[in-house]
Amino acid sequence: MEPVMVFPVNTSRRFVVVLLLLAAFSCFSPRLCSGEDRITFSTPINDSETLLCKSGIFRFGFFTPVNSTTRLRYAGIWYDKIPIQTVVWVANKDTPINDTSGVISISDDGNLVVTDGRNRRLWSTNVNVTVASNATWVHLMDTGNLMLQDNRNNGEILWESFKHPYNSFLPRMNLGTDGRTKENLRLTSWRSDQDPSTGNYTAGLAPYTFPELLIWKNTVPQWRSGPWNGQVFIGLPDMDSLLFLDGFNLNSDNQGTVSMSYTNGSFMYHFNLDPDGAIYQRDWSTSMRGWRIGVRFPSTPCDAYARCGQYGSCHPREDPPCKCVKGFVPRNNTEWNAGNWSNGCVRRAPLQCERQRNVSSNGGGGGGGGKRDGFLKLQKMKVPISAEQSLANEQNCPKVCLDNCSCTAYAYDRGIGCMLWNGNLLDMQSFLGSGIDLNIRLAHSELQTHGKRAIMITAPVVGVAFVAAVCVLLACRKFKKRPEPQKDRSAELLFKRMEELTSGNESASNQVKLKELPLFEFQVLATSTDNFSLRNKLGQGGFGPVYKGKLPEGQEIAVKRLSRASGQGLEELMNEVVVISKLQHRNLVKLLGCCIEGEERLLVYEYMPKKSLDAYLFDPLKQKILDWKTRLNIMEGICRGLLYLHRDSRLKIIHRDLKASNILLDENLNPKISDFGLARVFRANEDEANTRRVVGTYGYMSPEYAMEGIFSEKSDVFSLGVIFLEIISGRRNSHKEENNLNLLAYVWKLWNEGEAASLADRVVFDERFEKEITKCVQIGLLCVQEVANDRPNVSTVIWMLTTENTNLPEPKQPFIAKRGVSEAESSDQSSQKVSINDVSLTAVTGR
Template sequence: MVVSVRIRRRFVLLLLVAFTCLSLRLCFGEDRITFSTPIKDSDSESLLCKSGIFRFGFFTPVNSTTKLRYVGIWYDKIPLQTVVWVANKDTPINDTSGVISISPDNGNLVITAGRNRLLWSTNVTVPVAPNATWVRLMDSGNLMLPDNRNNGGTLWESFKHPYDSFMPRMTLGTNGTTKENLRLTSWRSHDDPSTGNYTAGIAPFTFPELLIWKNNDISWRSGPWNGQVFIGLPNMDSLLFLDGFNLISDSQGTISMSYANDSFMYHFNLDPEGAIYQKDWSTSMKDWRIGVRFPKTDCDAYARCGQYATCQALEKPPCKCVKGFMPRNSTEWNRGNWSNGCERRTLLRCQRQNNESNGGGGGKEDGFVKMQKMKVPISAERSETKEDVCPKVCLDNCSCTAYAYDQGIGCMIWSVSLVDMQSFLGSGTDLYIRVAHSELKTHSNRAIMIAAPVIGVVLIAAVCVLLACRRFRKRPAAPVKDRSAEILFKRMEELTSGNESASNQVKLKDLPLFEFQVLATSTDNFSLRNKLGQGGFGPVYKGQLPEGQEIAVKRLSRKSGQGLEELMNEVVVISKLQHRNLVRLLGCCIEGEERLLVYEYMPKKSLDAYLFDPMKQHILDWKTRFNIMEGICRGLLYLHRDSRLKIIHRDLKASNILLDENLNPKISDFGLARVFQGNEDEANTRRVVGTYGYMSPEYAMEGFFSEKSDVFSLGVIFLEIISGRRNSSSFKEEKNLNLLAYAWKLWSDGEAASLADPVVFDKCFEKEIEKCVQIGLLCVQEFSNDRPNVSNVIWMLTTENTNLAQPKQPAFIVRRGVSEAESSDQSSQKASINDVSLTAVTGR
């Protein structure tokens, strides 16, 4: 009897344990759903794969204000919510009534809500009874509904229904038989998982290419696959395709693209703005590291320059017609609208023969213009010929416009207009574009016409030098001074007269003069690979002096009417300034028509290169950004109050803030700066120069500038540093408000901290971020008298006092006209309007 009781007690205990384990099964991370174990949102249940990397269940996107519930897969053991797949992306649940279960009707995995309302289903035919069906979350992040009939395969899997993430072992591509096309699809926004505007996948061209579409229109393309790489992606070999990247294509239109990686903490993501990022998790950084990104430059935008034109990201302007072609619409082309592209100057031979209006004709055989290191155009065709026969195949076909040869592909020819060409500095393909023979002859004659007088002048100069050497070889050597340099320095000293006593004036002639040849050698003859950037007055190159010192050399453009004035202005200003937050001028060079300025080299380049680049934003954490804001203020205070000269910069912006190896800021580019007299507080000019978006309203509209003009620019930079967004950015969620208007709206709504870049936002910094937003808004107030001076800005930044003045509505400047405008920066990084300068704008 006692034994029987003990047995019953043990049996009851086992039942209780079993029931408890069953009820808590999902809480402990069971990796599968069965007919009897649904997932309920109200109970906060979810699946966890065996490796613990991925979790499947209900979630609400981070920063979402709607609190809608979605079902998806995300990385479990990292602090940043990273969702890689969403089931009910367009049918969210607005409460916690959601249930994920095996349907008793058909055995599919389903999502229901409320009164058993069906929101989503795997929607396949399940050949077994529902109670024998189960769904499992694999270690790869793949959710699978297996066919349980003797290991019969898979009925449904999430990898066959991708969303915005391309995972290791997942396959994208097309099926020539079923016409199925597996593509990535972007979220609508970073906090809205519903279907977005962008898709990405493989296009089954003659030579497969990876494409990104925006609303079914191509927005980016990779160039053809050659068996190892996409040849339109420069220097991608080591960055991307050594990770087991593979593409298989048959002749029936079936193409599959996949990749392998040792870690599942790695994926590609198509973001809501239409860019693909390669990401892998960094345990030390506790963040996703960004590898490659495409599109990367403005030239990557599909057909940026139209037909028969090439795009070069570092050139200004970036678009150029191919030799033998001219703009189809010169007026629009000169305005910077290149979409119409270019057209032939001279018809091809067979076109002339077929043109009855020209009475037939003939002429010599067409030829080819060779373009090196190119992204080849779209719509290449295959020609089964050897490399040496490829040109003849093109010439024998009247409709052939170009050819190229790649070892992995073979001979490619084009029979259509050439669209989406890009010139690379690194790897690329040699492209041969067909032109009339007369175009080749024209260029040859032109070269001879140019070369002949040059050679003649060189020979005459050489003879003169030899005669001079023979005449003066016995005389003692004496230092030779360029007369133009002496005149220039005299003019510089005249510019500063009256600002200081003679005893305090810096002797400008003591500033080192560099020989042009030394600077040319140090920059490898101003090679493109040493080019650091391009301003309105000329390019800047990295160089290294013979003793090993690294330098930055600004070579003023000969075509710039302001180049000489800028050089004088900059030498006058910087040679008299010494401050840790101002870039240091090391010397200059004045030889003949050459005007060069030599600065200390800033290894981290400019602030905008980090602030607005998604791959580098994380380097500037909040403490670094705060230190940069304070450092800019210290440098500006020195200019306004603490130096021997009172200087108004007039072109303060993110691209003119350089960063040293420790990310300390240094103000640069003083070509537009104005030196004020000791008792002068404000000046007026009819020649408004600067950069749109940073100019204060009184300066942009009336030509008045003062310390408060620089303070306005400082405020704009503050808001850019806080938000990680350009001042010209439009916030679609807020009716396309620009940065100033958006910041003002958030401040007015009591949500100033929401302006912060999500990359740097942390709850512990919220009060400091709010204070910095407030200071930025105080600086951009419409009326200059309302703005603080720089010393007050530093006080507000560095004290704990939170009793700051309340900002008034800022000046929301809009563009009216750009005629006769001058700009100190004509670069076009990320197509920003910040590079346009105005003579007249209007506030509202």
């Protein structure tokens, strides 16, 4: 007989209750436990159940908005595993459920539906499905896209939430218009933060001649971005520093079909149209445990659409902000002076065509209408709405406008071409840092008037200045002239050299205001770094040490102190200041200023708390912090920064020293390219160059550069490929693998053996990522091919990284694997004179 266990009555009751609770939690909802990512006809979900995408980023189910005063339930998609409820899509936004009886299921007609406890259909995908109900299923993708698919037709997509966006614009989602179907994908705001019903604001692309992003309140424009020029929307302030350079794409067939999308390394990043009618860019900060706001549109009162009326220009930092363009006066002085600028301005003197018409209508003849009109140039402007396209080049653009009586202004942008405006000009704004030149047509008499006024104002000013100068000269004779401080002479030399280096790369109007770059005093930087103490030293670069500092106002900085012994200080400092002062991108480190005082040359950067990539990749303890998704994000971020240097910035820049130690990481482990001391600025028509002075770091240098001094975009791509393979493997290229092979040779061996995925750092390898790892190894090998023309450009690398396309070219044998020589042999076989320190190589070659 089996022994019988007897429990006291109270104990047995508690035990039964515990068992029942455990059973309830473990078996109540297999979906809730297993985190399934799909719904079928036989597996609907009720209010207490949810779908979870495979990556664990997005969840789909029922929710009640935070801080809502009601208990209404909505079916929607939100970010999972973050403490702040952030809903990105809602199904039954205008038909909520009053209780927890809701069900999400596949209906008899094959559609996804939301029903309540009385089986009333509150929302449906509403697709004309020609298949049986059990032949469709719903899948929540890692992108946050909810898709209804045909199970019998290779998963054909019948409906997807990305084609029915609500208030959030996620990576890889499309907004735009279809000229054929007239479909218009726009964002729509919530009614309020607690009410997800349809709000008053929409945002999307307007299919103008030059597409623009607009926000409407009901149907009335509230804000616009300005035209897209192939890289950015040119009506955004400080457009070169905005994220629209980072992964955004806009396509137009010029027949009414326009689409916009963007990619980003992290899905914890999105744009949101808030109930107040503003678009916010947000990304999740793990350290702050909150959403960080990147950009906001509109951002100033001047961004309000047509704030200053016709021919009025808005100036954000002036009071009052609205001014009539020169040659125009307020339409209603009383309203204008009272701060009501909506009626705008009117032309003070008629244009030539109007004068000719008036003469003809009054019976006059001949005359010719006086002298021809001219143009008033307004610099750094947000151009008006409703631009029209002309095929004229930059030189002929003004003539095309003058020859057309209805043309009131023109502008030229390299990415767009010649833009013309007919009729009144509306929604203009003056920018400080960006914008383009807008040329407004004025009567000849107005241009003369401005010239006379300028003379009247300038003459007395010049006279006073002359008298003052004479007085100063007389006074100076009484005193011994003091020698000019070394700092000023050095600074003057710097700026002179900077102007030489930048001449010919841009027009004078586009050149950066170099003298506005902050010049720090040496003593301030010495104090901020505790006199460059060892405990503040962040690392040692090829041209000197880098220290952490803290300015008096509390800002943390990184200070690079160029070594006096290197003999390369001033040249590299000038080069880096020239290059990086012109660049603004989320994947490039930001230069804050410099210091030139006596023999001291210092550069001041934003402080990057995680230091450099190599400090994590090659440290056995820190390697674990870089999981596979983080490494993939770093690879894509480096590509984004490099693409900006090669193609998207105003200058074309070859970095020439791209390596793991020159990739810095911010607090979220996002990469930023640094150290532009060896960078080379190309002119617009240059594709490659050669040099007698080969500079860079062995192991990252392309063969054509190391051996022949030839460098181009493809030289940087070679370095990028080496970094990719180091990121995947967690090993330095200089590290010797089996049979004394260096990293490139070792990767090539693994590739030929079909074992590419085994290259992955063991701390990140997971069978789930094997296909993705293999693809990244293949991309790395494509980048390090011996012949420069065989290597892909950076935009192609980004495409290969961010798409699921596996039909990539077969890589050819990489250079070092083919030569099979060690570093020492490579140096010895060359006739070059080589000087090597711990990070960089400089070689002088006779050519």
